[in-house]
Amino acid sequence: MERADKQPKYRVIASYLRDRILDGTYVAGQALPSEEVLAKEFGVTRPTVRQGISELRAAGLVEAAMGRGTFVRSPHARPNITRPRGVRRAPDGRYIEADAIRWNSQEEPTRTRTDAPLALADLLRIPPGEPMFTYDEVHTAEHGRLRQTHRTYVPFSVLVGTPYEETAPPPAPELFTELEKLGHELHWTEHVRTRMPMPDEASTLRLAEGVPLFQILRVTYNQAERPLALEEFKLPGDDLEVTYNVPS
Numbered sequence: 001m002e003r004a005d006k007q008p009k010y011r012v013i014a015s016y017l018r019d020r021i022l023d024g025t026y027v028a029g030q031a032l033p034s035e036e037v038l039a040k041e042f043g044v045t046r047p048t049v050r051q052g053i054s055e056l057r058a059a060g061l062v063e064a065a066m067g068r069g070t071f072v073r074s075p076h077a078r079p080n081i082t083r084p085r086g087v088r089r090a091p092d093g094r095y096i097e098a099d100a101i102r103w104n105s106q107e108e109p110t111r112t113r114t115d116a117p118l119a120l121a122d123l124l125r126i127p128p129g130e131p132m133f134t135y136d137e138v139h140t141a142e143h144g145r146l147r148q149t150h151r152t153y154v155p156f157s158v159l160v161g162t163p164y165e166e167t168a169p170p171p172a173p174e175l176f177t178e179l180e181k182l183g184h185e186l187h188w189t190e191h192v193r194t195r196m197p198m199p200d201e202a203s204t205l206r207l208a209e210g211v212p213l214f215q216i217l218r219v220t221y222n223q224a225e226r227p228l229a230l231e232e233f234k235l236p237g238d239d240l241e242v243t244y245n246v247p248s
Contacts, residue, residue: 009042009044009048009052010044010048010049010051010052010055011052011055012042012052013038013042013044013048013049013052013053014052014053014055014056017032017052017053017056017062018056018059018061021056021061021062021072026072027072028072028073029071029072030071030072031068031069031070031071031072032053032062032069032070032071032072034069035049035050035053038052053070054209054210056070057070057208057209057210058209058210059210060073060210060211060238061073063208063211063238064208064209073238078241079239079240079241080239081146081239081240081241082240082241082242082243083099083101083235083240083241083242083243084098084099084100084242084243084244084245085098085099085190085216085242085243085244086098086188086190086244086245087173087176087188093177094173094174094177095172095173095174095176095177096173097173101141101142101146102141103139103140103141103148104139104140104141105137105138105139106137106138106139106140107137107138109135109136109137109152109171110135110136110137111133111134111135111168111171112134112136113131113132113133113134114131114132114134114153115128115129115130115131115132116128116129116130116131116132116153116155120153120230123191123217123219123227123230124153124155124219124227124230125226125227126155126157126227130155130156130157131155131156132153132154132155132156133152133153133154133156133168133169134151134152134153134154135151135152135171136149136150136151137149137150137151137171138150138204147204147205147206147235147236148205148233148234148235149201149204149205149232149233149234150171150172150231150232150233151231151232152171152172152175152229152230152231153229153230153231153232154169154175154228154229155229158228158229162182164178172220172229172231175220175229176220179220179222179228179229184222184223184228185222185223186220186221186222186228187220187221188218188219188220188221189218189219189221190216190217190218190219190244191216191217191218191219192214192215192216192242193214193215194212194213194214194215194237195212195213195215196212196213197211197212197213197234201213201234205234205235205236206236207236207238208238211236211237211238212237212238213234213235213236213237214233214234214235214236214237214240214242215232215233215234216231216232216233216234216235216242217230217231217232218230218231218232218233
């Protein structure tokens with residue numbers, strides 16, 4: 001094994017802190033010693049300490065709070081936010097998200113025309129490159145504490161022979177009401193994965209270094225199992241769990 005004194009100093013610091021997090025010396029929610037304290041203890045500069053702590057952030061063991069310090073995260077702690085997933089009816093008959101959070105759009109949805117990439121074309125069962133209406137929104141809730149991005153895709157082929165052949169339909173969830181008016185009986189399937197964000201995604205969602213995002217693809221089907229639309233949600237994945245009802 002590589003001797004500790006041959007390791008770069010920042011890795012020595014990371015290993016020291018990691019061991020004390022895992023053995024319970026530093027418990028979940030506790031602040032780590034400050035950069036100044038650690039720099040003096042190890043005889044290094046503060047940038048070296050910062051580099052060591054960044055390894056712990058990338059491993060999901062700590063999180064930085066602006067102006068307050070760096071705090072231990074527990075892999076066994078329950079998330080602070082639990083969000084039911086799915087679509088439900090409001091008392092007034094509108095379709096809304098099952099989490100019942102009052103989301104606010106940062107601005108009007110941005111509508112563009114895009115061509116279906118291979119991965120989405122496969123889910124929508126359309127030829128790659130088929131044109132689609134695309135809507136982009138950034139949603140916030142609880143005074144900006146919660147953030148998500150929401151994109152709706154509607155293939156042109158779904159709209160052929162409908163009043164929306166020449167006029168764009170609304171984005172989801174308003175889209176669902178309009179699809180029902182066209183005679184479709186709707187149901188949904190969601191595909192969930194986690195991944196590390198691209199720089200622009202991290203900036204939009206205000207993700208700290210090392211924090212993954214949830215990517216949720218929701219496909220809307222009709223009674224004939226034809227895909228009608230696809231939505232893409234991106235959510236912070238550091239302190240969130242999503243829940244589903246499983247049909248018997």
